[in-house]
Amino acid sequence: MTTDLLDPSPTGTLALDLRGLRKSFGTVRAVDGLDLAVRPGEVVAFLGPNGAGKTTTIDMLLGLADPDEGTVNVLGLEPGAAIAAGRVSAVMQSGGLLKDLTVRETVELTASFFAGSRPASEVLQRAGIADIADRRVGKCSGGQQQRLRFALALLPDPDLIVLDEPTTGMDVEGRRDFWNALRADAARGRTILFATHYLEEADAYADRIVMVSHGRIVADGSAAQVKSLTSGRVVSASFDEPIDEAALRALPGVLDVEVRRERLIVRTTDSDAVARHLLTATDATDLEIAARGLEDAFIALTTDRSDTATATTTTTTTEKSRA
Amino acid sequence: MSAVAVPITATRPRRGLNLTYLKVELRRLLRNRRTVIFTLVMPPVFFLLFGTVDSYKTDSVGHANVTAWIMISMALYGAILATTSGGASVSIERAQGWTRQLRLTPLSPVTYVATKVISAMVLGLGAVVVTAAVGIPAGADGDMARIAESLVLAWVGSSVFAAFGLFMGYLLPAENVMQILGPVLALLSFAGGLFMPLGDGVFATIAKFVPTYGLAQIVRAPVTDDGVSIWAFVNVIAWGAVFVAGAAWRFRRDTARV
Numbered sequence: 001m002t003t004d005l006l007d008p009s010p011t012g013t014l015a016l017d018l019r020g021l022r023k024s025f026g027t028v029r030a031v032d033g034l035d036l037a038v039r040p041g042e043v044v045a046f047l048g049p050n051g052a053g054k055t056t057t058i059d060m061l062l063g064l065a066d067p068d069e070g071t072v073n074v075l076g077l078e079p080g081a082a083i084a085a086g087r088v089s090a091v092m093q094s095g096g097l098l099k100d101l102t103v104r105e106t107v108e109l110t111a112s113f114f115a116g117s118r119p120a121s122e123v124l125q126r127a128g129i130a131d132i133a134d135r136r137v138g139k140c141s142g143g144q145q146q147r148l149r150f151a152l153a154l155l156p157d158p159d160l161i162v163l164d165e166p167t168t169g170m171d172v173e174g175r176r177d178f179w180n181a182l183r184a185d186a187a188r189g190r191t192i193l194f195a196t197h198y199l200e201e202a203d204a205y206a207d208r209i210v211m212v213s214h215g216r217i218v219a220d221g222s223a224a225q226v227k228s229l230t231s232g233r234v235v236s237a238s239f240d241e242p243i244d245e246a247a248l249r250a251l252p253g254v255l256d257v258e259v260r261r262e263r264l265i266v267r268t269t270d271s272d273a274v275a276r277h278l279l280t281a282t283d284a285t286d287l288e289i290a291a292r293g294l295e296d297a298f299i300a301l302t303t304d305r306s307d308t309a310t311a312t313t314t315t316t317t318t319e320k321s322r323a
Numbered sequence: 324m325s326a327v328a329v330p331i332t333a334t335r336p337r338r339g340l341n342l343t344y345l346k347v348e349l350r351r352l353l354r355n356r357r358t359v360i361f362t363l364v365m366p367p368v369f370f371l372l373f374g375t376v377d378s379y380k381t382d383s384v385g386h387a388n389v390t391a392w393i394m395i396s397m398a399l400y401g402a403i404l405a406t407t408s409g410g411a412s413v414s415i416e417r418a419q420g421w422t423r424q425l426r427l428t429p430l431s432p433v434t435y436v437a438t439k440v441i442s443a444m445v446l447g448l449g450a451v452v453v454t455a456a457v458g459i460p461a462g463a464d465g466d467m468a469r470i471a472e473s474l475v476l477a478w479v480g481s482s483v484f485a486a487f488g489l490f491m492g493y494l495l496p497a498e499n500v501m502q503i504l505g506p507v508l509a510l511l512s513f514a515g516g517l518f519m520p521l522g523d524g525v526f527a528t529i530a531k532f533v534p535t536y537g538l539a540q541i542v543r544a545p546v547t548d549d550g551v552s553i554w555a556f557v558n559v560i561a562w563g564a565v566f567v568a569g570a571a572w573r574f575r576r577d578t579a580r581v
Binding site: 089098099 | 427
């Protein structure tokens with residue numbers, strides 16, 4: 001571990017430290033008591049449906065909006081200071097580009113705003129848009145514009161890049177190109193936080209998934225941990241005679257047993273054992289086995305908060321090192 | 324973690340004027356065909372259309388001929404177009420998220436505003452110079468020192484319309500706002516007595532309430548003997564206040580999410 005004397009942040013400083021953030025717009029509570037700590041080098045997906053408070057949180061951590069309550073600390077600095085020092089940069093959802101400039105002009109202009117910027121040709125290369133450098137921004141596709149925003153974010157060589165739903169409105173190919181460019185960059189050890197409502201993106205590109213709903217974090221864990229919340233299957237069956245729920249719970253792999261209107265619902269990682277038990281030891285009929293996807297968990301976690309308290313226990317990321 | 328061996332460059336915010344930005348802004352103005360036509364082509368063309376009647380070259384308005392009077396008015400018209408489009412581009416860039424993007428860089432807001440003001444004033448100067456370069460050989464004549472004074476006043480005074488542009492930029496659809504503002508300003512200039520002398524009829528009465536009227540009176544004062552009426556100042560101050568208040572009102576409304 002090398003400590004650079006020029007680096008003002010002591011070793012161990014969090015890349016991002018949000019505490020008790022609250023922000024309301026009129027009567028709408030956009031962010032309602034949000035805490036988040038991101039360690040250097042993590043790639044974090046900020047996952048939630050529209051209106052969950054993702055963009056508001058990002059606005060606050062970039063200093064574009066002030067929280068009503070709580071504190072924001074970016075690399076040990078205030079957001080404004082972190083931006084002025086070029087240590088954090090952002091890729092916003094839309095806008096923010098002058099359509100009458102070319103791609104290269106936009107990059108060169110933005111580079112002139114920073115004192116210690118990477119060369120324009122380098123960031124164009126890394127964002128994968130060197131071949132369209134002379135194209136007018138207005139003539140670029142949504143995906144190309146987004147890679148341009150990413151190139152701009154690379155200019156100050158920041159420690160942290162924040163992306164707000166970076167692939168909204170992109171076609172499949174544009175999305176893939178964008179993530180390839182981002183992934184190549186993440187491999188260099190940069191901290192990345194991206195908001196998305198695409199589950200597959202969070203799963204494929206993040207080391208850690210933070211699920212938000214109604215302005216709060218409802219689940220937080222490694223992609224594998226969050227996936228484990230959703231792994232397993234749901235076995236359901238109808239029954240006439242009451243079924244011994246305790247016996248079911250005692251079976252290996254059973255996570256949860258529930259009865260809803262004459263229908264037994266068992267969440268389990270071992271559906272075979274449950275099915276065998278139901279068909280042999282009970283008079284259950286009309287048995288169904290269904291896979292639980294990330295989608296299900298996502299809906300369960302983000303739609304109804306009273307449910308989530310029992311459905312999941314919030315997990316925390318384990319220490320991990322990115323060499 | 325130790326693999327992060329990127330050299331740490333001291334990134335400090337840049338203060339003062341950013342010449343790259345100024346150059347880019349001027350290039351953008353010249354690249355916009357509409358802006359060039361409205362500010363650099365139309366004023367001299369209108370001058371040639373309205374100002375070169377033979378009798379205008381011999382009739383005097385005090386210290387210059389009527390042709391010079393119209394040349395000064397056209398220069399003001401061009402400069403007003405330049406500052407209006409400059410102001411409008413600020414509100415358009417806000418609406419398009421460019422100023423939000425700038426907030427994610429160390430560029431100071433003061434530098435941004437200064438760059439926009441300087442580029443608009445350079446374009447305005449271009450309009451005044453082009454109009455004079457066409458007008459003087461084409462017969463604008465009189466006390467050249469006074470004519471020059473009027474031209475400088477036209478250039479500087481046009482800045483009042485930056486607030487008009489800012490306000491209109493918020494009210495009108497973003498793309499090609501000048502497509503609307505160009506004709507609107509032509510109409511305002513016509514009604515305000517910029518294109519031809521108004522005489523004493525009903526148009527002269529209406530003109531007193533048109534936003535361009537007061538400024539035109541003040542700008543042309545050096546070459547006329549009439550002096551400047553109190554109404555010219557009332558007109559400029561009142562309309563200036565309306566534009567500033569309007570722009571501030573819209574500005575505040577969209578600040579919530581900027």
